[in-house]
Amino acid sequence: MSLPVSGELLAGRYELAGTLGFGGMSEVRRGWDTVLRRAVAVKVFRPEADDDTARRFHNEARTLARLSHPGLVAVHDAGVSDGTVFVVLRLVEGGTLRDRIADGPLPVAEVRELGARLADALAYVHEQGVVHRDVKPSNILLDADGTPHLADFGLAHLADTTRFTRTNQMVGTAAYLAPEQVRGDAFGPAADIYSFGLVLLECLTGRREYPGGDVESAVARLHRPPAVPEDLPADLVRLLSLMTSLSARRRPSAPDCAHVLRTGETVARAAGSAPRPRRHVKAVAASAAALVGAFGLAWVLTPDQAPATSAPVETTSRTAVQSTTPPPNVPVAATVTTEVVVEQPAAGPQEKPVPPGHAKGEKGKGPAKPGKGKP
Structure with missing residues (x-):
């Protein structure tokens, strides 16, 4: 199981270019749909992933396929090509x-x-x-x-x-x-x-x-x-x-x-x-x-x-x-x-962690009781 090399097409249709993002068991590649002549994002599943990851991957494709809303990333296609599992998504140009x-x-x-x-x-x-x-x-x-x-x-x-x-x-x-x-x-x-x-x-x-x-x-x-x-x-x-x-x-x-x-x-x-x-x-x-x-x-x-x-x-x-x-x-x-x-979140602007049970600026107080102090 391997991704197409330069000049080859995934599923006989998608040209793969640079990587847009990657994770432990899958990655997102910029792609070109040679049939509909449009830019797409292609999420490919790595062969060394475990069964749980495979189920999540297929779950994403099935879930998105039944949803259609301008505020969601639409799925265009999904399948298996020469052992490579993939999902083709709308390409959103920008950051997160x-x-x-x-x-x-x-x-x-x-x-x-x-x-x-x-x-x-x-x-x-x-x-x-x-x-x-x-x-x-x-x-x-x-x-x-x-x-x-x-x-x-x-x-x-x-x-x-x-x-x-x-x-x-x-x-x-x-x-x-x-x-x-x-x-x-x-x-x-x-x-x-x-x-x-x-x-x-x-x-x-x-x-x-x-x-x-x-x-x-x-x-x-x-x-x-x-x-x-x-x-x-x-x-x-x-x-x-x-x-x-x-x-x-x-x-x-x-x-x-x-x-x-x-x-x-x-x-x-x-x-x-x-x-x-x-x-x-x-x-x-x-x-x-x-x-x-x-x-x-x-x-x-x-x-x-x-x-x-x-x-x-x-x-x-x-x-x-x-x-x-x-x-x-x-x-x-x-x-x-x-x-x-x-998921371990990436490092970002953070304040010094507050120990559980202590509100900011308070000392010596016990844990807050559920439901107290909330509207």
């Missing part, structure tokens, strides 16, 4: 939202416009019964006009189905996981809203809200809410606080988010407003209490890839890291080892 944030915080007006467009795309995705599960800046592509496109549906699942990548494995990116994913609870579209809220907050502050190692980053959100700047417009403070609520039922739906971002109207109480799947995903075998209490976690790391200009590549290099020391102020309730698939 992660690249844009690296240049500094975005103006409020720009965040409103970008956020409303992304909320529209998420609303459509959720209406189709799909949960993305990996909303983050590197999975949001910006075209030449700055229009955002949600990409990389390799971890997506249908809301009415149960899907595991492997027994007792949960997928996502540690810095953007929703609390219910960290606790091992059932989750649905509201998990995307939480991740989306952290993305918008990062756009406004220029820094990741929960930095640090994977375990530290994931658990921190259970002990303190995100620090939403008080000098933001009141509607944004309210919206971001609700989007990142510990309670999934308090989070607004994607259409509600789009409405507030466009109009500036304060979002109404959002309990139960987010679309709920007919059957939730049961994330891990361990109970929430055991997961948070013992926190003996085997994190399977998938390091963040280099920015790509189309369809960021899912990375799959795996290194098991065992953590058996509970974070500060977390009682040990049981001994549990839970394997979680996460």
Whole structure:
């Protein structure tokens, strides 16, 4: 199994050029469709990838094939050519939202416009019964006009189905996981809203809200809410606080988010407003209490890839890291080892990590209680 050499065509149709992005088991190449005479992005699957990665790769193609929205990266073709599995995607010329944030915080007006467009795309995705599960800046592509496109549906699942990548494995990116994913609870579209809220907050502050190692980053959100700047417009403070609520039922739906971002109207109480799947995903075998209490976690790391200009590549290099020391102020309730698939975010502008259980500028205080201090 090998990619075509210079002058050869993939599937007798696609000329491959330079690499746009790459990961552990796949890469995105600039391509030319010789039949339709148009530039495309071709995501090719490396032969040494494992079965889980192959399933995610095919899952992305199948998921995108059933979705059609201007805020998504469209799939044009998929198949196998001489043993090489590939997906042909719309080519989005530009960088990622992660690249844009690296240049500094975005103006409020720009965040409103970008956020409303992304909320529209998420609303459509959720209406189709799909949960993305990996909303983050590197999975949001910006075209030449700055229009955002949600990409990389390799971890997506249908809301009415149960899907595991492997027994007792949960997928996502540690810095953007929703609390219910960290606790091992059932989750649905509201998990995307939480991740989306952290993305918008990062756009406004220029820094990741929960930095640090994977375990530290994931658990921190259970002990303190995100620090939403008080000098933001009141509607944004309210919206971001609700989007990142510990309670999934308090989070607004994607259409509600789009409405507030466009109009500036304060979002109404959002309990139960987010679309709920007919059957939730049961994330891990361990109970929430055991997961948070013992926190003996085997994190399977998938390091963040280099920015790509189309369809960021899912990375799959795996290194098991065992953590058996509970974070500060977390009682040990049981001994549990839970394997979680996460992505180690790339380094970026970050503040000094705040130890779990301590709010900024506070000393000697115990962990925040869930539901306290939230709108």
